[in-house]
Amino acid sequence: MSKFIKKQQYNSIDENIDDEFVDIDSITIEEIDKEIENFYIDKEKINNIKFEFDKELIIKEVIDKAEEDIKKEKNKKTISKVAVGITVILSIGIYNPALAHNIPPIMNVLENINNLLHVDEITSYIGFDKIIPRAVIDDENNIKFVKYTKDKVENDNKDVVDLDNELENSQQVPEVSEINTQYAAVDFIHRMSNKIIKPIDGRKNGSIDINPQTIDVALNSLNNIEDEEARNYLYYELSKWKIGDFENAVLVHNYVWNMLNGNIGKALSLDNYEIDKIKSKYFK
Numbered sequence: 001m002s003k004f005i006k007k008q009q010y011n012s013i014d015e016n017i018d019d020e021f022v023d024i025d026s027i028t029i030e031e032i033d034k035e036i037e038n039f040y041i042d043k044e045k046i047n048n049i050k051f052e053f054d055k056e057l058i059i060k061e062v063i064d065k066a067e068e069d070i071k072k073e074k075n076k077k078t079i080s081k082v083a084v085g086i087t088v089i090l091s092i093g094i095y096n097p098a099l100a101h102n103i104p105p106i107m108n109v110l111e112n113i114n115n116l117l118h119v120d121e122i123t124s125y126i127g128f129d130k131i132i133p134r135a136v137i138d139d140e141n142n143i144k145f146v147k148y149t150k151d152k153v154e155n156d157n158k159d160v161v162d163l164d165n166e167l168e169n170s171q172q173v174p175e176v177s178e179i180n181t182q183y184a185a186v187d188f189i190h191r192m193s194n195k196i197i198k199p200i201d202g203r204k205n206g207s208i209d210i211n212p213q214t215i216d217v218a219l220n221s222l223n224n225i226e227d228e229e230a231r232n233y234l235y236y237e238l239s240k241w242k243i244g245d246f247e248n249a250v251l252v253h254n255y256v257w258n259m260l261n262g263n264i265g266k267a268l269s270l271d272n273y274e275i276d277k278i279k280s281k282y283f284k
Helices: 029-039 043-047 055-095 104-116 119-126 158-167 182-194 212-224 228-241 249-259 272-282
Strands: 004-010 017-023 134-137 143-146 197-199 267-270
Touching: 055 104, 055 119, 104 119, 119 249, 119 267, 134 228, 143 228, 182 212, 182 249, 197 249, 212 228, 228 249, 249 267
Parallel strands: none
Antiparallel strands: 004 017, 134 143, 197 267
């Protein structure tokens, strides 16, 4: 029985398809080999195939896109790190404006923000100032970090209390020789600062008027303080009072209050009414 296959031929003129049946028994081996040879596509022929797109360009675009995405991600991380860094630096600077003492304009800005946000008051209230030391400038214009001294002072002279009670709300100025013990010096400063602060619990243990004379007495009495760091810190801060700058009163009060082992009357904020009275009277 003969076997036939259907062969399709395409007319190049009218593109019509003609079907004819071919007897496969009539096809020779040579014709089959020739057909196979024509059908086979070797590597060279594959390489010669022309693509409608540029493979290298596509690969380059993919790589460039990946690099761009990586760069964007790195930039995001860098921006985040910078933002966090600026926030941390700004926060530290607002808490410790003295850190920028070599750049006065920046230091002034930080001090203004500190005062505007009442940073000293807030940190005193939550006890943060006992954990993180304050930055101050020493006599040689170097930064020092000062935290509450661990030294506590005890009243070793009852006459000191009597003297302070006598001076309370009076214009009398004691002689420097009368403030001749460590306790007397610290308590004298404490009572002076009481005049211009508002305590957390509304309680104050005595007050002494602040004027140029009592400020001088306080400064001269610092020689009685044994702790050198405490002595230098208080000298630096009280020197500001000499020029009518009382913005540090909360810090000064709480520093000496801590030396006296205080448990009531911690300073929360400034008494601006009293400060204005002192300024208008002595620091016009």
